[in-house]
Amino acid sequence: MTMNQKNDMRQMTTLGRNIEDKSFSIIDQEAGPHTFSPEEWHVVRRIIHATADFGYKDLMQFHPRAIASGIQALRNGCPLLVDVKMIQAGLNEDRLAAYGCKVYSYISDEDVIQTAKEKNSTRAIEAMKKAHRLGNLSGSIVAIGNAPTALLETARLVKEENARPSLIIGVPVGFVSAAESKEAILNLEVPTIISSGRKGGSTIAVAAIHALLFLSAQIKT
Numbered sequence: 001m002t003m004n005q006k007n008d009m010r011q012m013t014t015l016g017r018n019i020e021d022k023s024f025s026i027i028d029q030e031a032g033p034h035t036f037s038p039e040e041w042h043v044v045r046r047i048i049h050a051t052a053d054f055g056y057k058d059l060m061q062f063h064p065r066a067i068a069s070g071i072q073a074l075r076n077g078c079p080l081l082v083d084v085k086m087i088q089a090g091l092n093e094d095r096l097a098a099y100g101c102k103v104y105s106y107i108s109d110e111d112v113i114q115t116a117k118e119k120n121s122t123r124a125i126e127a128m129k130k131a132h133r134l135g136n137l138s139g140s141i142v143a144i145g146n147a148p149t150a151l152l153e154t155a156r157l158v159k160e161e162n163a164r165p166s167l168i169i170g171v172p173v174g175f176v177s178a179a180e181s182k183e184a185i186l187n188l189e190v191p192t193i194i195s196s197g198r199k200g201g202s203t204i205a206v207a208a209i210h211a212l213l214f215l216s217a218q219i220k221t
Helices: 003-007 012-033 038-051 066-075 087-091 095-099 112-119 125-132 148-162 176-187 201-218
Strands: 060-062 080-082 141-144 167-170 194-195
Touching: 003 087, 012 038, 038 066, 038 201, 066 095, 066 141, 066 194, 066 201, 080 087, 087 201, 095 201, 112 125, 112 141, 125 148, 141 148, 141 201, 148 167, 148 176, 167 176, 167 201, 176 194
Parallel strands: 080 141, 141 167, 167 194
Antiparallel strands: 060 194
């Protein structure tokens, strides 16, 4: 990765940087005290910035190794496995490519759709199974923003089939199994970032990954 690529983690224009800096300053002032580490707060603050929702200050939970593991995975050129293409569309793939990272989403693959129909499963479940079969789960960053069943299947693959992602960002939104799916990954032997309860979404997953990309360029090892 070149120095320019490392530093290109925000908007390039001076006006864009000034607007972002002012937004972050407002968030810091209005959010008040918190118990997050500086690195964790950068992730939470970027999520608040993306949603204008200060409720995420009380919803975000981090495994103690989540930030370090996510940064190291990116620097290692890890795969990014996402549950829906909406996350893929929101990511800056040039920044990811600078590390050698590729984004994978299998939910729209014809074989995944067919298998889901035959088994009366969900596409999200079968997509995670396919990722594991192809070897794109272990060592990856898994980002789930839409489908709780994808997160539940990830938990099963970790427990029963020895899948070992470097980091799971579990932030699916919804009323059916969303909160439960997040609880299911909290005790795994895998670093996690979750938004507790029903709230979440693809925007949250994208913001968390972009925050990790920024931190990976700023933190020296």
